Amino acid sequence: MANNIPALDRLVDEFRKMPSIGSKSAERLAFYVLGLDEKEVEGLTQAISDAHDKIHQCSICKNLTEDEVCPICKNDKREHGTICVVEDPRDVIAIERTHEYRGLYHVLHGVISPINGVGPDDLTIKELLSRLNDNTVNEVIMATNPTVEGEATAMYVSRLLKPLGVKVSRLAYGIPVGADLEYADEVTLSRALEGRTQL
Amino acid sequence: MANNIPALDRLVDEFRKMPSIGSKSAERLAFYVLGLDEKEVEGLTQAISDAHDKIHQCSICKNLTEDEVCPICKNDKREHGTICVVEDPRDVIAIERTHEYRGLYHVLHGVISPINGVGPDDLTIKELLSRLNDNTVNEVIMATNPTVEGEATAMYVSRLLKPLGVKVSRLAYGIPVGADLEYADEVTLSRALEGRTQL
Secondary structure: OOOOOHHHHHHHHHHHOOOOOOHHHHHHHHHHHHOOOHHHHHHHHHHHHHHHHHOEEOOOOOOEEOOOOOHHHHOOOOEEEEEEEEOOHHHHHHHHHOOOOOEEEEEOOOOOEHHHOEOHHHOOHHHHHHHOOOOOOOEEEEOOOOOHHHHHHHHHHHHHHHHHOOEEEEOOOOOOOOOOHHHOOHHHHHHHHHOOOOO | OOOOOHHHHHHHHHHHOOOOOOHHHHHHHHHHHHOOOHHHHHHHHHHHHHHHHHOEEOOOOOOEEOOOOOHHHHOOOOEEEEEEEEOOHHHHHHHHHOOOOOEEEEEOOOOOEHHHOEOHHHOOHHHHHHHOOOOOOOEEEEOOOOOHHHHHHHHHHHHHHHHHOOEEEEOOOOOOOOOOHHHOOHHHHHHHHHOOOOO
16 A cells, blocks of 8 residues: 555554455455544454453363353253364354254364374364263264365374274265255265265 | 353454454454464554554645645645545545556545535535635546545535636546446446547
8 A cells, every 4th residue: 555654554464464354355444443433442452452361272172261161161051971073163153053062062273284284283182082081971073174184183083082982973964955956066965865864 | 153252252243343344254353363472462453553543634635644744745746736636545545556646635534415414514625625725726636436425525516616716627437447348337338428539
């Protein structure tokens, strides 16, 4: 930007670093900030600092929380015998939105990805294994993403878990509800055929 | 979001208030912030506060600046006899990008819009008129947007300026460079015909 306003340039740069924010959007966001009043700016910067300062990982499931142990792990009404393993805290939010799952979670914070230099030790796999020590867990659901890396991570973790005598399952593959068969890719479609259920 | 993390919810809410940021984007931005280190968060919040604290309107042209008078108004090499009137500071940036215009600017900070309760007194029209008092300005280019309100504002201002003996011009209408005639709307196309130039 040839605008001769260093403070504005710096703000635009900060916004441009954010995911899926291009130059135009960054400019729009910066002008939005300029239009805020004192109190609103304070609210925005406070929310950013607070989120960063207060939120950390749950000591048990590694999901994000403001407490030592997250509300899901603390909740006695959840089924403590089932653990759903996900890549990312956002996946927990997505699954919670279904209101179908009543068990606990374990957040890996990534997937095994040699190309990005992420090995098993960079994930919270060790912490997952230690949760199985007291034999209270009877099923682990691998809910990593259906990508090459997500698959490989699910396979890797399940091989570590099976010798411990725990049931390991994987999310079902198939056509997404509401989607058009015509536009489904071949892999998804063949998985949907493989996994067909009797009516 | 059913995530039980108030600090995260608050941050997502702050981002969702921003223009063209929906729930999904707001969530993505919030997780981006959580992934920043101490120094990066400091940089982001500082940029926001700084932009808000340091940037204000130029006392002459009402464009945004960190100084009392903006670098364009201060620049002796610009043609001080020409003023380009725009709606918004972003329009100044857009015109400066062309590197074609060497005159000064005047930012109205809006357009006359009775439906939104914006009258002439809510804009910086009075300040524009006072800039013409010393007879150093010989042309005012109305560069408001080609919308109904932009047009009306250009007409209103030009009627105030003409009695002062200053030349008032308007940006040319026509087909945008690189566009397809086929997809040009009728109004634009008829304006392009009207304004045709000899080759």
